[in-house]
Amino acid sequence: MTAYLKLDRLSKAFGKGAKRSLALNEVSLDIAKGEFIALIGHSGCGKSTVLNLVAGLETATSGEVLLDGRKVTAPGADRAMVFQNYSLLPWLTVKDNVFQAVDAVFGALRPKYWKQEATEYYLRMVNLWDHRDKYPSALSGGMRQRVSIARAFAVQPRVLLLDEPFGALDALTKGSLHEELLRMWSDEGKRTPQTILMVTHDLDEALYLSDRIVVMSNGPAATIREVLEVPIPRPRDKRRLMHDPVYLAIKERLLELLEEGHPTSASTSEAAA
Amino acid sequence: MIEAGRVLAAAAPVGLAPTRFAESIRRTREMVSSLLWGAASFALLLLCWQIVSGTVGGDLPTPLSTFRTLAEMLADPFNPDRNSLGIGIQLWESLQRVAIGFGLGTLIAIPLGVLMGSSEIANRLLNPISQILRPVSPLVWFPLALVAFKAVGGTATATFFTILITSLWPTVISTAFGVSSLPTDYRTVARVFQFSRDRYLLKILIPHSLPHILTGLRVSMGIAWLVIVATEMLSGGTGIGFFAWDSYNAGSYDKMVAAVVMIGVVGLLLDRCFDFALQRLKRG
Numbered sequence: 001m002t003a004y005l006k007l008d009r010l011s012k013a014f015g016k017g018a019k020r021s022l023a024l025n026e027v028s029l030d031i032a033k034g035e036f037i038a039l040i041g042h043s044g045c046g047k048s049t050v051l052n053l054v055a056g057l058e059t060a061t062s063g064e065v066l067l068d069g070r071k072v073t074a075p076g077a078d079r080a081m082v083f084q085n086y087s088l089l090p091w092l093t094v095k096d097n098v099f100q101a102v103d104a105v106f107g108a109l110r111p112k113y114w115k116q117e118a119t120e121y122y123l124r125m126v127n128l129w130d131h132r133d134k135y136p137s138a139l140s141g142g143m144r145q146r147v148s149i150a151r152a153f154a155v156q157p158r159v160l161l162l163d164e165p166f167g168a169l170d171a172l173t174k175g176s177l178h179e180e181l182l183r184m185w186s187d188e189g190k191r192t193p194q195t196i197l198m199v200t201h202d203l204d205e206a207l208y209l210s211d212r213i214v215v216m217s218n219g220p221a222a223t224i225r226e227v228l229e230v231p232i233p234r235p236r237d238k239r240r241l242m243h244d245p246v247y248l249a250i251k252e253r254l255l256e257l258l259e260e261g262h263p264t265s266a267s268t269s270e271a272a273a
Numbered sequence: 274m275i276e277a278g279r280v281l282a283a284a285a286p287v288g289l290a291p292t293r294f295a296e297s298i299r300r301t302r303e304m305v306s307s308l309l310w311g312a313a314s315f316a317l318l319l320l321c322w323q324i325v326s327g328t329v330g331g332d333l334p335t336p337l338s339t340f341r342t343l344a345e346m347l348a349d350p351f352n353p354d355r356n357s358l359g360i361g362i363q364l365w366e367s368l369q370r371v372a373i374g375f376g377l378g379t380l381i382a383i384p385l386g387v388l389m390g391s392s393e394i395a396n397r398l399l400n401p402i403s404q405i406l407r408p409v410s411p412l413v414w415f416p417l418a419l420v421a422f423k424a425v426g427g428t429a430t431a432t433f434f435t436i437l438i439t440s441l442w443p444t445v446i447s448t449a450f451g452v453s454s455l456p457t458d459y460r461t462v463a464r465v466f467q468f469s470r471d472r473y474l475l476k477i478l479i480p481h482s483l484p485h486i487l488t489g490l491r492v493s494m495g496i497a498w499l500v501i502v503a504t505e506m507l508s509g510g511t512g513i514g515f516f517a518w519d520s521y522n523a524g525s526y527d528k529m530v531a532a533v534v535m536i537g538v539v540g541l542l543l544d545r546c547f548d549f550a551l552q553r554l555k556r557g
Binding site for chain 2: 055057075076077079080081083085087089091092100101103104105107151155
């Protein structure tokens, strides 16, 4: 099976000469179309770097990213991103924040009414159409992130990249956003699910949302430690999950892997920040 | 005055949901309050003035005689008679010069600021120049300009140049700062969502930088107004600055001080325009 999104021996080094440090060392991963992949690891393990490489925001020192066979060289809306800090433009309304992105991507390819309808469709999906004329400053963090998600989906990317999207939110908001994301991911079963690559710190989140969890080793020169399948059938129920032995087993394995790489004893000098 | 404040405070609806009506009442209260404070401040100034003119001020006219003269001048502001040109005409001449000099300055300052804010090379190259030129007094630029532009319009050109070269800098600096302070996040958004250069400028760079640019323009305007008065004193002809200097030479100190008052008032109004624009911008 040719992977839809292929990370082929990605390495990334920063700095020059004596200060050169290898952040990523030969990261390879095959992602199928429609898969939901979670990327987990300690801070400083380079998971955001992986995301930036796929997004095209940075170039790899060696290795390449292939999307549907074609090499990724620059940022683009085919790999739309949801940022940790929402990154909504504060002087644009909710509607405009989404519309400007749609307009920028589809430009002359689509008529105006199509773009306006697309904007409405995705804002309704995140239940924010009624707030379309508000400015980001009038919204809560959760609402802003939903706009950010709507914006990313609205440009109909091939791959959706999420960089710790729910990190700044409280548990309750996170919970409802998980539901919303899953709904949008598969459009409630109506179409082929969106291919998603999500960086997160939250193990439960990764287990609830993803098909596979990629565990990174610690930096520097981080690489993929292990890839865990999450064979729990969908739709998943958060409450029942807590007692699901499969879930618990995977979670235990995750904790093991993360603890192993990051011992609490003071002897290791390698412990990345 | 404090009583007036209390009455207003009592009249304001407390605990009302933020309706438009409550909003406009609040804004009216703020306006009246700042007017009252302005009046108090002005009264303090008048008091100091009266004291000075009564004691060490020599021939300095008192506030009373000045305002009487001012009233006379304002009674016939557009008098075309060469010997007693109406103050309205004088101010208009000055404002026109400021408009041209300031306008030209802005056309140069903003692109220059954008360049310096976005290019490290441009910044390192041009910043030292701006640091050297900035502190040079307009009173020195003016004769230099007169010599340089003798063949190209003489006094008028020299005046515009002087206003330009002295009032540029605050706008350049503020604009450069506005541009360079654009958060990386927004630039990343533009990259990921494939914003064209025009969309990036129009929807990201300019909206972010506009408050900074306006602030710079406001300071620049203040300098421009200051400079026009100074250059008019040196060059003669028409204008409020010339009028002030001319009155001094003729011994009409009342008119001189009245001119100073007018200069101050116009300067304040110009500043208020920018302040108003900034407030409108802030309210989104």
